[in-house]
Amino acid sequence: MTSARNRELFGLLPIALAVSAGFAAVLIARDAEVNDATLTYGAAFLVLCLIGHLFIRVRLPNADAYLYPVAAALAGMGIVMVYRIDPELAREQAQWFVLGLAAFAAATLLLRDLSVLERYRYTIAAGALLLLILPRVTGGVTNGAYLQIDLGPIAFQPAELAKIAVVIFIAAYLADTRELMVTYERRVLGVSLPPLRHFGPMLVVWAFAMMLLVFIRDLGSSVMFFGGFLALLYVATGRLSYVVIGLAMFVFGFMFFEATVGHVGARVDAWLDPLNPDLYYAVGGSGQIAQGMFAQADGGALGAGLGEALLTSGGTPVLPAAQTDLIYAVVVNELGFVGAIALLLLYLLFVERGLKTAMLASDPFAKLLATGLTAVFALQVFVIVGxxxxxxxxxxxxxxxxxxxxxxxxxxxxxxxxxxxxSDQARRPRDEGGVL
Amino acid sequence: MDMNKAIRRLFFGVVALFALLAFFTARWSLFEADALQRNTLNKIPQLREIREPRGAILTRAGGPIARSVRRGRGDDAIYERRYPRGELFGHPVGYSYVKRGATGLEKYYDDQLSGRGEEFISVLDSLLGREREEQSMLTALDASAQTTAGRALAGRAGAVVVIEPRTGKIPVWVSVPGFDPNDVRGDAGYKALQSGDGEPRLFDRVSQSAYPPGSTFKVVTAAAALDSGEYRPTSIVNGDSPKEFSGRPMANSGNVSWGDITLTKALTNSVNTVWGQVGERLGDDTMIEYMKRFGFYSKPPVDLPENQVAASGLRSGGELLPDDTPIDVARVAIGQERLTVTPLQMATVAATVANGGKRVRPHLADEFRDRYGRVKERVKTDEVEQVIGRRAAAQLNQMMQDVVNEGTGGAAALAGVNVAGKTGTAETKGGAANQAWFIGFAPADDPKYAIAVTVQETTGQGGTVAAPIARDVFQSLLR
Structure with missing residues (x-):
């Protein structure tokens, strides 16, 4: 038990050092003097991570040793990159990082037993739906999509939380029905089909994804949710044919809406031909994606160095939405192909640990939950980096x-x-607490 | 199926997707990076350019011709080019603006001036994001002689260029009308420069023009005659006028018949019929051979962008004719036919004769220095070829001194300094106007400067219009 935690602890130290070095590099690039500030930032980051680590030591002593350090490394890299783009935003990001750690601690305190989530699946699903529809009712449009709820000073993007809720619901549903779906399947034209009774819910999820596409206009989340669902369906049933059918349904729906909904069609055109001057200069055209490509080309193999990417010139942006959508382009620009690969490998390590956790879990719901959460996480990386x-x-x-x-x-x-x-539950020694 | 097996497969699926991401990242950052950097929609390379200062361009005395000034502060600071001497050095130096690109020395030596030539010396440097280091450029240009040449042209369209025969350094490069590179920056100024009211201003008459050389070309013919061994300075040729060449009569200036005269005297008085006969006797092949040795038929190897230098030779409809095109050699020998030259080429002819027959690569830049004044690079003297033998060169030197001392080039004479030269007057616009020329060098017994002067569309002669300009410039340089 302690060996996993000690590995975790020793993983955090180099990360804190790297974060300090990152801040130092950005400050050098700004021609500012490297002062105590970089070490202070690094130390503060380390202290926060250690507090999280102590929580894990107490509450989840057997949990996987790598998930938390990798998350900390990614978050640290995020704060450095955002700091490099705008120090003011980085201050906010740091506050959110603290809040995230608090949420992390709260979750470990409140959810000792995951069966709570399984029991309240419908409540959670209803909550997710409500979260997703809210921006359409109250929020504003961001880049042609209804993504956020404005709560006074805080803009909240519900899709982020909803993705977890949706995974909980689907995992709980499939944990119950997976046996039935496989047992009562029929073969039509050599293709395995689930029984109609259980095909229904699949249609519901598809309809849900399409609704996201059309009403919320959020293609990214739509791909994420539906992809996560298909991954879970595959793991639960072991039937690749279900995935193929699901994919076909999604692509069909996508093509239909591409032809009918302007917002979707424009994105596809911009994707296919971003360097076309007409599309480049069009409002909502390919300017953003083309500028992202230019930034990557500017980075090359080794990058321009931290703080050296050209993001604005004379007050006008060279790379729009650098801190959100295009942050990967900034990474390639400053750290080069090599740095980007390192980032992708970090994500891949996280995915590997997440799926390892799923494999170790014995309870079907826990297994599917870990799979689903990891799959959605991986898909989110794929959607934005892709x-x-x-x-x-x-x-x-x-x-x-x-x-x-x-x-x-x-x-x-x-x-x-x-x-x-x-992970903690899966790795808990069997003889713990003795034998009755 | 066992769920763990499916999870393992799911992981491989994720690995495949991430491999796709890695491949596409490589596509933009490595494989297609160059094409993206060159895309006209991509402003990053240009914006990078102005975030770093360029090195200054200086006269030979160290006075500023071009420098970068900083605008704005902090991360948004940019550098912009300023040309404190304005029009004076407009032509050889050119300009460098993000919106317009670069010309002249600014373009030719962009790597050194921007410091980009040294970028990515080591992986370590690039990892540290080490900034590139711009170099300043010391030119051979002489501000006072340049000013004198500009004043001497007095607004008449034409050109003056001076080459140091031994080193190839170019202290004077004037093309009138010129332009002020500072005007290129703004849209209004740039439009005005391009609109072409009157004589084109961005056109460099020193190296881009195609002027008929007139009698200055007789120096080339004389060089071929002496070096080939066919003639000596004392060889006697009949100089009566008119004489028939290729079925058409050729006359001397004022239709004067000179009788039997020496080659020296025929150069001193620029006797067309003598040089027509010399050309015919040498023949097409020999004439073309010597022209090529002097640098005709190829772009002068000066340190300016390819598109700003033109080759000299026979042209038809603006196009250079191949060197095996049949020619009327007698008329080529006196600088007529379809022969066109640049002043740079004619200065090279004078410099070669002055340098004992050895042709040297002409160059404007002299030295490059880093920020701390350390010399990084010196432009070396580059001997191209021995065009004519030393003996022939010495004989021709003497003959050209006679031109200034006793003949048509008298107006170029200086008190206390021997000047060698040759005048030329080519009729243009169907005889309505003249292209006046003077080429030469001084001091004749120890040549330091070789010159070519031309004035277009004048009513005067080479001896009356161009020779005095050469005298003024020599005076300024030798002072």
């Missing part, structure tokens, strides 16, 4: 832990907490 690198059309979701954004940080810390709770 958007910036033009693998898929660019849609605005945050790069987990790295992008500026309070809701994202808080939600992702809750996600880490849930994974670690699953």
């Amino acid at each position: 958007g910036v690198t033009r693998v898929i059309p660019l849609t605005g979701v945050t790069l987990p832990f790295v992008s500026y954004g309070g809701s994202s940080i808080v939600a992702n810390f809750i996600l880490v907490a849930l994974l670690m709770i699953v």
